[in-house]
Amino acid sequence: MDCPEHRISFLANENIPLKSIFLIREAGYPVYSVSEIIAGSKDAVVLQYACENRLIILTFDRDYG
Numbered sequence: 001m002d003c004p005e006h007r008i009s010f011l012a013n014e015n016i017p018l019k020s021i022f023l024i025r026e027a028g029y030p031v032y033s034v035s036e037i038i039a040g041s042k043d044a045v046v047l048q049y050a051c052e053n054r055l056i057i058l059t060f061d062r063d064y065g
Helices: 018-026 043-052
Strands: 010-012 031-033 056-058
Touching (some): 010 018, 018 031, 043 056
Parallel strands (some): 010 031
């Protein structure tokens, strides 16, 4: 059962390669990029943005936040 209103959306941190972001998009998943919308932001700003927009953060940082 596909429920578009409950679809998972992602926010890719700046350390996620753009090629990976493009591939995720091509696969049909909504993924936004910190580099494209809030470049250079501190972790707290990125976390707030993700929470406000109900996005799952993709990152390679082990100490994020």
